[in-house]
Amino acid sequence: MKKFDMNRYKMEFMEKFAFDFKEWMSPAIRDYYSLFIKKAHNNRTQLLSWVKEYSILKDGRSVSVEQKPVQLSPEARELFLLLKSKLGEEVHVGDWLTISQQRIDQFSDVTEDHQWLHNDIERAQNESPFKTTIAHGFLTLSLLPRLTDSVNPDKPLYANAKMTVNYGLNQVRFPYPVKAGSVVRAHSRLIKVTPIKSGLEIEKEIxxxxxxxxxxxxxxxxxVRVYF
Structure with a gap:
């Protein structure tokens, strides 16, 4: 089969059967792939140069992929420049918060996750390697808005923004269990800020x-996406 025909076949196949290559990868290969994507995103200039060089053969013609520059409002541009100057810095340390057994039990009721590791104090003392109950990982994760003060109406992080949206999470890990009665707080480090339509996309390592x-x-x- 000629090279042109093969490229066209690949294009038609991908359009007809959309899938995520990561699902086909082994866990080890998937980690290397995620690391590559992360580094590429951190080096935006090089990533865009790769995108511009890559072309798709469709209907016998080469179609270049171009990205239009984002036009920021004065408020968004001011925030963008401020955040750019703080990349890599720790920008927030939250207050201490106690993770009580009552809070763990309430989270169990809401999520219907009543594993003995979380709720059975006597069994946890006898059988758990931690000798006590522990908080759900998702409980700790759900407390990030509270721990980072991002939902405090008296102290808005971006006072001039019309709307702030939780866009998602990357690379979530739970390195150590949070035992009942533990006291926790969050440290936030700014790692990336990207202009988007009508605002900014902000990434923080928490x-x-x-x-x-x-x-x-x-x-x-x-x-987080901040809109103006």
């Missing part, structure tokens, strides 16, 4: 510190 414990209870990259 680490949940457990008091008197060396390892964090959660590490995640929070992706």
């Amino acid at each position: 680490s949940v510190e457990i008091k008197n414990t060396r390892r964090p209870g959660c590490v995640a990259v929070s992706v």
Whole structure:
């Protein structure tokens, strides 16, 4: 089969059967792939040069992929320049918060996750390697807005913004269990800011510190979109 025919066949196949290549990868290969994508996104200039060089053969013609520049409003541009100057810095350390057994039980009721590791104090003392109940990983994750002060109406992070949207999370890990009665707080480090239509996309690496414990209870990259 000629090279042109093969390229056209690949294009038609991908249009007809959309899928995620990551689902076909082994866990080890998937980690390397995720690391490559992360590094490419961090080096935006090089990534865009790759995109511009890559062309798709369709209907016998080469179609170049171009990205139009984003036009920022004065308020968005001011915030963009401010955040750019703080990339890599720790921009927030939250207050301490106690993770009580009552809070864990309430989260169990809401999510219908009543595993004994979380709720059965006596069994946890006898059988758990931690000798006590522990918080759900998703409970710790759900507390990130509270721990980062991003939902405090008296202290808005972006006062001039019309709307702030939780766009998602990247690379979520729970390195160490948060035991019942633990006291935690969040550290936020700004790692990326990108202009988008009508606003900015902001990425922060959030680490949940457990008091008197060396390892964090959660590490995640929070992706927030701010619209003006």
